[in-house]
Amino acid sequence: MSSRRRAAITGSLLTATFSAVLILSCTAVADDQGPASGKGGKAVDEAPAGVELSTTLPSRISVDNSSRKTAITATVKNDGSKNSGDIKLLVVGFDGLEVDGVKGCSAIARKDLPKGSNSGFACSVGSLAAGKSKSYAVDATYDLGRTGKICLPVQRSDGKKTFWQQGPVPFGTTNPSPNAPATPLLLGTDNKPVGPAGDQLPRTGAGDGVLPLGAVGGALVAAGAAGMRWARRPRRD
Numbered sequence: 001m002s003s004r005r006r007a008a009i010t011g012s013l014l015t016a017t018f019s020a021v022l023i024l025s026c027t028a029v030a031d032d033q034g035p036a037s038g039k040g041g042k043a044v045d046e047a048p049a050g051v052e053l054s055t056t057l058p059s060r061i062s063v064d065n066s067s068r069k070t071a072i073t074a075t076v077k078n079d080g081s082k083n084s085g086d087i088k089l090l091v092v093g094f095d096g097l098e099v100d101g102v103k104g105c106s107a108i109a110r111k112d113l114p115k116g117s118n119s120g121f122a123c124s125v126g127s128l129a130a131g132k133s134k135s136y137a138v139d140a141t142y143d144l145g146r147t148g149k150i151c152l153p154v155q156r157s158d159g160k161k162t163f164w165q166q167g168p169v170p171f172g173t174t175n176p177s178p179n180a181p182a183t184p185l186l187l188g189t190d191n192k193p194v195g196p197a198g199d200q201l202p203r204t205g206a207g208d209g210v211l212p213l214g215a216v217g218g219a220l221v222a223a224g225a226a227g228m229r230w231a232r233r234p235r236r237d
Contacts, residue, residue: 040169050082097148
C-alpha cells in the first residue's frame with residue numbers, strides 16, 4: 001500500500017473517532033442543570049428568630065422535545081443559627097409547566113391549589129437544622145408552545161405562615177429548537193413559544209434533513225471501519 005493511501009485512511013479513522021468522542025461529551029453536558037439559584041425568591045412572613053429559610057432551583061433545565069418531560073431539583077435550606085421548626089415545602093406549576101410528581105411528597109388536591117396554578121405537591125420537611133438543606137426530585141411536563149412557571153413556597157406545617165416564596169418564576173428560552181432532541185431552558189427567562197407550524201425549522205440543501213448527532217457519529221465510525229476493511233484487501237496489479 002502506498003504511504004499516501006495509508007495516511008488518508010489513518011486520517012479518516014482519527015476523524016471518526018474524534019467525532020464520536022465529541023458527540024458523547026456534548027450529550028453528557030446537556031444533562032447538567034447548572035448552579036442552584038434563588039432567583040425570584042423573597043421573604044414573606046417573618047420567620048422565628050435565628051431562622052433564615054430560602055429555596056433554590058437549577059439555573060437551567062432540559063425539556064425532551066418528544067415527551068415534553070423534564071427533571072428539576074428543588075431545594076429548601078436554613079441558613080440561620082437555629083432549627084426551623086416544623087415546615088413544609090410546596091412545589092407548584094403554572095401555565096405550560098405542570099408538576100407530575102415530587103419524590104416523597106403528596107399531591108395537592110385541585111381545590112386547594114394556589115390561584116392560577118395547574119398542579120402542586122406538598123413536602124413535609126420537618127424541622128430543618130441550622131445550616132442544613134433538603135432537596136427534592138421533581139418530575140414535570142413542559143408544553144413548549146406556552147410559557148411556564150414554577151413556585152416554591154416554604155410554610156409553617158399548618159400553612160398559616162409563609163416564610164419564603166420563590167416565584168412564580170419562569171423557565172424559558174428565547175431561541176426554541178423544535179428539531180433538536182431537547183430544548184434547554186433558563187431560570188428567570190420568559191419562554192418564546194414555537195409559533196404555529198413552527199415544529200419544523202427551515203431546511204437547506206438537497207438532503208432529506210439532518211441526521212441526529214448520534215446517527216452522525218455512528219455513520220462516521222462505520223465509514224472508518226469500512227476504510228480499514230478496504231485497506232486490508234489484497235492489491236491487484
